[in-house]
Amino acid sequence: MDERRVGVWAGLGAYVLWGVFPLYFPLLEPAGGLEIVAHRVVWSLVFVALLLTVGRGWSHVRAAVTDRRTLGVLALAAVLIAVNWLVYVFAVNSGQVVEASLGYFINPLVSVVLGVVVFRERLRRLQWLAVGIAVLAVVVLTVDHGRPPWIALTLAVSFGLYGLMKKVVRVDAVPGLLVETAVVFVPALVVIGVLTGSGDAAFGAEGPGNAALLVSTGLATAVPLLLFAAAASRVPLSTVGLLQYVTPLMQLSIGVFVYDEPMPPARLAGFAIVWVALAVFTVDSLRNAHSARRAAAVPVPAAT
Numbered sequence: 001m002d003e004r005r006v007g008v009w010a011g012l013g014a015y016v017l018w019g020v021f022p023l024y025f026p027l028l029e030p031a032g033g034l035e036i037v038a039h040r041v042v043w044s045l046v047f048v049a050l051l052l053t054v055g056r057g058w059s060h061v062r063a064a065v066t067d068r069r070t071l072g073v074l075a076l077a078a079v080l081i082a083v084n085w086l087v088y089v090f091a092v093n094s095g096q097v098v099e100a101s102l103g104y105f106i107n108p109l110v111s112v113v114l115g116v117v118v119f120r121e122r123l124r125r126l127q128w129l130a131v132g133i134a135v136l137a138v139v140v141l142t143v144d145h146g147r148p149p150w151i152a153l154t155l156a157v158s159f160g161l162y163g164l165m166k167k168v169v170r171v172d173a174v175p176g177l178l179v180e181t182a183v184v185f186v187p188a189l190v191v192i193g194v195l196t197g198s199g200d201a202a203f204g205a206e207g208p209g210n211a212a213l214l215v216s217t218g219l220a221t222a223v224p225l226l227l228f229a230a231a232a233s234r235v236p237l238s239t240v241g242l243l244q245y246v247t248p249l250m251q252l253s254i255g256v257f258v259y260d261e262p263m264p265p266a267r268l269a270g271f272a273i274v275w276v277a278l279a280v281f282t283v284d285s286l287r288n289a290h291s292a293r294r295a296a297a298v299p300v301p302a303a304t
Contacts, residue, residue, distance in 0.1 A: 007234025019250025043218025
């Protein structure tokens with residue numbers, strides 16, 4: 001029970017930290033989204049490299065990079081998470097936190113669809129119902145916006161595909177993050193160099209406070225990931241699935257109550273439909289997990 005309690009608190013910590021990102025990224029201004037993501041890559045690599053050195057985990061990195069398939073999948077994962085970071089930072093710093101939160105509300109359902117498409121998984125009736133309701137929500141929000149909610153869809157699909165890549169290869173969180181950031185490290189340095197050369201970089205030009213905040217993006221990236229890894233290894237997947245809604249709920253609240261983003265009736269209706277879909281999905285997941293535990297607890301008759 002102690003291990004499970006630690007796992008729940010670790011998971012809650014990860015999702016709360018991700019949830020306050022809409023308050024964190026504006027502090028990095030006047031750095032733009034591209035510069036923020038570039039520094040996030042660079043300082044994440046530095047921080048994770050220190051962790052691996054202290055924990056003597058470099059052997060796991062060597063195992064990952066010497067396997068061509070694993071390296072290729074992690075390289076693709078690096079591109080996907082970089083796109084996710086860039087779109088998210090753009091959404092926060094352009095006053096579209098509410099739409100960003102929608103992306104993480106529908107992400108679990110995107111993951112379900114990817115499981116069907118890639119792994120030929122069979123969905124239960126309630127899962128199909130949840131996906132159908134989510135599609136209806138996207139249609140409602142598209143009509144309300146006059147365009148598809150591209151920020152939400154990009155965040156959901158990019159993070160869903162990123163999770164798919166991590167499922168295809170089994171690499172621990174810290175070595176995996178190091179390989180992923182190493183893949184995009186050189187492009188990140190190029191971005192920083194170009195921005196510095198053109199005089200458009202905030203780092204070094206906006207004082208030590210801004211520079212320290214940009215350096216802190218390494219911690220902001222790695223710490224929640226490590227907490228999430230600690231949670232995933234200690235609590236059931238169904239518990240992790242319930243905890244994950246903390247992040248978009250916090251993001252939505254920050255967008256509406258802190259940044260005063262509009263929530264007209266049509267948009268609220270779209271979100272309400274998404275929440276219905278998630279309720280159906282969650283009920284089905286909990287029922288299935290309960291049935292699986294009961295089946296596992298049934299004693300197997302001894303052979304006669």
